[in-house]
Amino acid sequence: MPRRWAARFRPTATVSIVDPAALDHAAVVTKTLRWYGHAARDLPWRRSEATPWSIMISEFMLQQTPVARVLQPWQQWVERWPTPAALADAPSGEAVRAWGRLGYPRRALRLHRAATAIRDDHDGEVPADYHILLGLPGVGSYTAAAIASFAYRRRHVVLDTNVRRVQTRVALGAAYPHPSATAADRALGEEFLPSKAERAARWAVASMELGALICTARSPRCDACPVRSHCSWYAAGRPDWDGPPRIAQRYEGTxxxxxxxxxxxxxxxxxxxxxxxxxxxxxxxxxxxxxxxxxxxxxxxxxxxxxxxxxxx
Known part of the structure; x- marks a missing residue:
């Protein structure tokens, strides 16, 4: 195993982790895409009629918020503000009001500021280029890669928590990734990324769905996993996490x-x-x-x- 990856995980002495270099990444991708073709949820921002702007709204809303809580507010936002200019022309307070109880309301202000920048600096169109997207308010490396990939089918490593958990278990044999994305995560993501842009974009959403539905944090459904035979964590007997304690965030009274x-x-x-x-x-x-x-x-x-x-x- 490359030293930069091995240093991040401390498995018990009885665990044997497969060298990531020996993993058949292409087979993992193929099986995941095949599974996604019949198991994917029908989410409105994934449909063919979804616009880059509606996809961008979903990415802001889905940050640290479950899909079920996002569906209705997303539909309301898309209907009320179908273009970046429509949102930018509204008072920023209306964005905060419409955000409702999604949580982390600063995202609403950032989305409003991003819409204003798109209206003023990009002719009202969500940019397709990753580096230009990074220049928008509230758009970090994950969001820029996700918008470019999901809206424009560009080839990017898209690393949310679900994707990082999948690739960590499959390639590294550890139960959980680092709490935040690292250079090692991105390097590992490149190992899986297909060379063709269209396939890479589909892999990004498919691996995310695999982590959300099957390779979950608390109760992974290994019996239903399409890449179980390639997973070094499963092969090692699903060893317990041996890193820092994972503490659930408290909300009441905060x-x-x-x-x-x-x-x-x-x-x-x-x-x-x-x-x-x-x-x-x-x-x-x-x-x-x-x-x-x-x-x-x-x-x-x-x-x-x-x-x-x-x-x-």
Whole structure:
């Protein structure tokens, strides 16, 4: 195994991991694509009529949010703002309001800013080039690769958590990848990436679906996996994770929940809300004030005069 990969994982002494160089990457790709052809979910942003803009909206919404929670808001956004210019022409506060309870509402502001940049600098069309996409607000390496691949069938390594988990188990024999994408993940992703752009784009979405439906984090369905015979983690007896403890994120009582509660009050009001009316909706006054200040700093709310607050725009 290449040293740069081996250093990331510490399997127990009884585990034997297959050298990634010996893996039949092409066979893994072929079997995954064949499985995807009959097992893929019918998601609206995957249909032939989906536009690059609607695909871009889905990528922003799907960040750290399950598909089931995204379906309805995505449909509402696409109908209300069918083009980047339509969203850019609306007040940014309307984007925050329409984001509802998807979580991480800064994504709504970033999407609005990206739409504005697309309207002003790219003739209203979502760019196809990866490096140009990276220049848009809120678009990182994963999102740029995903948009270029899914909307324009470009050849890119698309690494979300599901893909990294699949390739880590298959090639490296470890239960989980590093918490965030690394250069080693990208190098491994290149090993799987087909040379033809169309096939590479289909592999990107198929491997993502395999991780979402079969090679899941908590209860992997190895009996239904199309690449089980190639998986070094399965061959090693599915060894337990031997890395740092994986701690589930707590939500109840956090500043994030408090921020969401305050934003919920602003979203439900057509008028500016007084400070006392806003802060009384959270039991911990100091935490509420801290959340209010962070929302102001993030641009998710504004001072509307006379100690009153409102959504931006």
């Amino acid at each position: 500043d994030r929940q408090c921020r969401g509660a305050l934003l919920g009050i602003l979203r439900s009001s057509d008028d500016a809300v007084g400070a006392e009316d806003l802060l009384q909706h959270w039991p911990d006054r100091r935490q509420a004030e801290r959340a209010r200040d962070s929302l102001l700093a993030d641009g998710l709310m504004i001072v509307a005069g006379d100690d009153r607050y409102a959504l931006p725009g």
